[in-house]
Amino acid sequence: MPIRSDTRKKPTCNRFKTKMKLALLGLVAVSSGAFAQPSLSLNDAVSLTLAQHPQLKKYAYQREAAKGMMQQAGVSTPVNINLDVEDVIGTGSYSGLSAMQTTLSISWLLEDEILKSRVKVAGEQAQASDLARQGEALDLAAETAAIFITLLAQKEQLKLAKLAEAQAKKVLENITVRMKAGKSNLVDQLRAKAALSQKALVVEDLNHEVKASRAQLAAQWQGDADIQISGSLQDIPSIEALNATDEKLKNHPRLKTFAARQRLAQAEIALAKVTEEPAWKINTGFKRNEQLNDFAFTVGISIPFGSENRNQGKILALQAQQNEQQAQADAWYQGISTRILLLTHKLKHNRHVIQGLGSETIPTLELANVKAGQAYRTGSYSYTDWYAVQQELLAAQTKLITAYANIHLNKIELERLTGASISH
Incomplete structure (x- = not known):
């Protein structure tokens, strides 16, 4: 579920300024039903996925099959x-x-030498299967974490949308009073009504998105869709934590899988050689x-x-497979290293966005919104200009939520690419 980046959110008046800051700076997603059932953290969601996701169940059977094959490989004629x-x-x-x-x-x-070769092949096949499970588990953990962060961001956007809807109602009430007093016109009232209806549609839309993301998250472990989550988008990774990515990458299950396939091909070559003579x-x-x-x-x-x-033909084919695995490993490492570099730049960029919006843009627009409202009420500022200021503030607040979400999503992708454990 993608993070919403549109700016069709609600203006923020002075009365809701404190609440808005709590929504944006606290950035804590706690459901109103949290007292009814325990809320899940990101680590809880990942643990449930790794324990209960249907795609990982097959590896338990593969492990048992591998044990049987190793046992059988050691049995003589x-x-x-x-x-x-x-x-x-x-x-x-x-x-x-x-x-x-x-x-x-x-x-x-x-056949003593043949038995040893067969056991070696079975052992390498078992290790390759285990590494495949580690790689898939890493992908599923990252997928779960991404859904979790998306849901957190959607809940923050919903808070912002509800505050904007409440502010739009207040603006409409003020315009209605001014119109009755002859200080405003019907056009302003009609535009305020239209703006309120748009804000209500955004709230409804976000409610559906939150519900869908909850169901998508629970589906990762085949759980109840009516789940509650808790977490903070403010807990962002430090630059120091990103410097160890190269070392982690060398221990990635995917890279180890290429090496395991090379060893498997080598073991099969050895078996083919000892069985070459009748x-x-x-x-x-x-x-x-x-x-x-x-x-x-x-x-x-x-x-x-x-x-x-x-067996010369088979041996040549297996040697070609070895070379192919090495070539794939080199290409994979080069590609992942490039993607890691790009993600690191994105993380730094989002840090700058958060800093700029939080320290300059949003405080300035909040002050402009207050002044524009005061000027409108004294008749020295038009509703159109005031509404434009409100929309600029709303866009900046939405961008702040998106920047927080992006920095977490980039961190999750970075951990997946490097083979690090997905945690928060």
């Missing part, structure tokens, strides 16, 4: 016990089986002649025929 009964033509009292020969044979493969098979056993009631020990070696380089 099972011992085969074959009981062969051969019917020998002859006469006797054995119902046509007067002469029988039974062979008990045991066979196995010389395995010899040894057979031993005992043979019994039923007619003579005699036993004999037997032994044999099966030497399969086949090319010794039958």
Whole structure:
């Protein structure tokens, strides 16, 4: 849900000046129903997402599957016990089986090196799956945090809209009184009525946006849409906290995933090499002649025929995959580093916006709004000019909320890109 950036908000009169400052400078979103149920912080929302989001459930099954594959990879070829009964033509009292020969044979493969390679492949596959889960969890945590911050900003905009609506009502009342006294005209009253109706529509629109964002946030952990949240947009990151991004980036799950895929390809290459030559098979056993009631020990070696380089094509393909993963890792690192640099500049810019609006622009416009209202009531200033001042103040106040929200959204994206934990 995008942050609203339009300026169709409400003028602010002197009577609501103190409340407006509380709304903009306090910037604390606490629902009126907070006493009915506990409110959620950003950390609470992220924790619920990581614990209950449907997309992360599949990794629990993948983890169990990986354990099974590792266990299976370490199991050697099972011992085969074959009981062969051969019917020998002859006469006797054995119902046509007067002469029988039974062979008990045991066979196995010389595969110790193959087993180790298979276990190595299974282990690398399990690690790759775990890193994939870390990467997806990081994305979902950032998504949840972004929705949370958007909801906080929408609630602040709603406060501002309601204050502007109340101020518009007060202005209309004043104009109506002045018109009855012959100090104002019908045009001003009609314009004030139209302005009030617009303010009411903005309040209604923001109410719907807040409701939709609540539902979107709760959907992250399949929870109740009637949730309450609490938080402050004023808690912005320090510049010092941004200097460690390069070190964090090197430990990002995505970057580790590329390395894990390279190791997996290397393990599969090793397995392909040890299985390149067909395995010899040894057979031993005992043979019994039923007619003579005699036993004999037997032994044999099966030497399969086949090319010794039958896996060369597979090995070449796996080596190409290794190189591809390295190229992707280099491209990913370069791209993310550039995006981090841009986000850092955006964070600094939003800090300057907050400082400029809070220390100069808004205080100046608040004073101008007060003076314009006084001048209008004395008949020395037009309603059109007063209304323009009110809209300029409203636009600046809205921009301040947006700047606070943007600095948090940029921080969340920065944490996602660097692989840092999403927190507030």
